[in-house]
Amino acid sequence: MLDVFVINKSNNPLPGYQTKQSAGLDLCAFLEEDVVLNPMDRKLVGTGIYMALPKGYEAMIRPRSGMAFKHGITVINSPGTIDADYRGEIKIALVNLSMEVFTIKNGDRVAQMVVNKYEQVKFNLTECLDETERGSGGYGHTGI
Numbered sequence: 588m589l590d591v592f593v594i595n596k597s598n599n600p601l602p603g604y605q606t607k608q609s610a611g612l613d614l615c616a617f618l619e620e621d622v623v624l625n626p627m628d629r630k631l632v633g634t635g636i637y638m639a640l641p642k643g644y645e646a647m648i649r650p651r652s653g654m655a656f657k658h659g660i661t662v663i664n665s666p667g668t669i670d671a672d673y674r675g676e677i678k679i680a681l682v683n684l685s686m687e688v689f690t691i692k693n694g695d696r697v698a699q700m701v702v703n704k705y706e707q708v709k710f711n712l713t714e715c716l717d718e719t720e721r722g723s724g725g726y727g728h729t730g731i
Contacts, residue, residue: 597635599694611649611699614679618693624683629663632679632697640671647701648679659685662698
């Protein structure tokens with residue numbers, strides 16, 4: 588289990604897992620008034636959560652599957668990335684892809700956050716790459 592220090596300036600619970608084996612922590616909207624998302628509207632929704640991820644970790648912000656499927660509400664830059672050195676409020680960039688108006692209320696679970704370990708890379712220039720069975724086969728090269 589990874590320990591992460593957080594500040595909760597909202598009146599909502601800390602991000603939490605909904606089941607024992609969930610990968611994503613649900614994030615709640617922290618709002619003084621409802622946010623109305625008209626069709627194709629984009630809004631930045633605050634959570635009131637601030638955190639300090641350890642070096643070598645990132646948090647990915649992803650849509651909640653039920654909101655996406657049932658209501659067309661998704662994270663516009665999915666997955667959004669929160670870097671280990673970011674200390675501001677976690678905000679969720681939502682978009683309404685449906686033809687219906689959708690209202691977000693304080694405390695609504697609006698996204699999920701998955702924390703992952705990562706490595707930074709150093710690129711080394713070369714004139715050729717090693718051969719593989721796939722080679723340069725790209726989009727659709729294996730068929731339907």
